[in-house]
Amino acid sequence: xxxxxxxxxxxxxxxxxxxxxxxxxxxxxxxxxxxxxxxxxxxxxxxxxxxxxxxxxxxxxxxxxxxxxxxxxxxxxxxxxxxxxxxxxxxxxxxxxxxxxxxxxxxxxxxxxxxxxxxxxxxxxxxxxxxxxxxxxxxxxxxxxxxxxxxxxxxxxxxxxxxxxxxxxxxxxxxxxxxxxxxxxxxxxxxxxxxxxxxxxxxxxxxxxxxxxxxxxxxxxxxxxxxxxxxxxxxxxxxxxxxxxxxxxxxxxxxxxxxxxxxxxxxxxxxxxxxxxxxxxxxxxxxxxxxxxxxxx
Numbered sequence: 351x352x353x354x355x356x357x358x359x360x361x362x363x364x365x366x367x368x369x370x371x372x373x374x375x376x377x378x379x380x381x382x383x384x385x386x387x388x389x390x391x392x393x394x395x396x397x398x399x400x401x402x403x404x405x406x407x408x409x410x411x412x413x414x415x416x417x418x419x420x421x422x423x424x425x426x427x428x429x430x431x432x433x434x435x436x437x438x439x440x441x442x443x444x445x446x447x448x449x450x451x452x453x454x455x456x457x458x459x460x461x462x463x464x465x466x467x468x469x470x471x472x473x474x475x476x477x478x479x480x481x482x483x484x485x486x487x488x489x490x491x492x493x494x495x496x497x498x499x500x501x502x503x504x505x506x507x508x509x510x511x512x513x514x515x516x517x518x519x520x521x522x523x524x525x526x527x528x529x530x531x532x533x534x535x536x537x538x539x540x541x542x543x544x545x546x547x548x549x550x551x552x553x554x555x556x557x558x559x560x561x562x563x564x565x566x567x568x569x570x571x572x573x574x575x576x577x578x579x580x581x582x583x584x585x586x587x588x589x590x591x592x593x594x595x596x597x598x599x600x601x602x603x604x605x606x607x608x609x610x611x612x613x614x615x616x617x618x619x620x621x622x623x624x625x626x627x628x629x630x631x632x633x634x635x636x637x638x639x640x641x642x643x644x645x646x647x
């Protein structure tokens with residue numbers, strides 16, 4: 351096991367952070383807007399979100415770099431700002447951590463489909479390596495390849511990220527199929543875990559797509575399929591439209607009520623994705639203490 355991952359998990363499950371995108375939307379980010387540019391335009395706002403999670407009890411915080419690969423940025427005319435945006439994102443989270451939390455930098459999908467030829471494997475590899483290298487330069491402790499639906503793209507990103515020498519988490523989205531337990535491309539948790547472990551992922555997990563109650567069985571299946579630690583970040587339920595606003599109706603208390611079952615299922619890293627915020631992190635922290643007094647450090 352990677353030394354950092356071992357150090358973080360040796361005393362029990364680790365509390366990560368909550369959503370970033372939905373927090374930025376509360377601050378005025380337009381629907382469809384790209385939050386990553388705020389690393390340069392509004393760094394104090396980004397740092398405010400990061401710090402709010404540290405203050406809520408997160409022992410790991412991510413970075414505002416989810417869409418900061420060259421391919422995704424190009425559609426917004428920002429393709430030449432990859433290094434600048436990613437270095438700034440890592441540096442902002444590093445400042446916000448105040449040495450109380452580790453910084454696991456976020457790498458999201460390209461937004462292009464490899465399977466239909468919208469992008470080549472070579473271009474993906476180059477884009478992910480460029481981003482990973484900039485995040486490492488900015489001071490990230492580890493990299494999180496997250497919200498992946500295509501295993502091939504996830505593996506390309508993983509191989510590129512591993513070249514930095516940092517530990518790498520790979521987190522897939524399981525929200526498709528009859529039982530909502532497959533990726534968009536039909537992959538099961540077992541298939542994902544086995545393939546990602548074989549390609550050297552240090553931590554394997556699931557995020558986004560659905561609410562926490564549906565992650566329990568996915569977590570259990572991931573845990574049974576690999577010896578790697580498991581990373582889990584569910585949404586605050588499914589989004590609903592209220593007029594022109596997207597809302598998530600799950601409360602922090604309801605979200606945290608599932609933590610015992612999730613830990614029993616084998617989660618090693620727990621946090622939230624879309625719709626969660628510092629209140630959810632505090633609720634998780636309290637529930638984790640109540641479940642086992644020494645699981646949060």
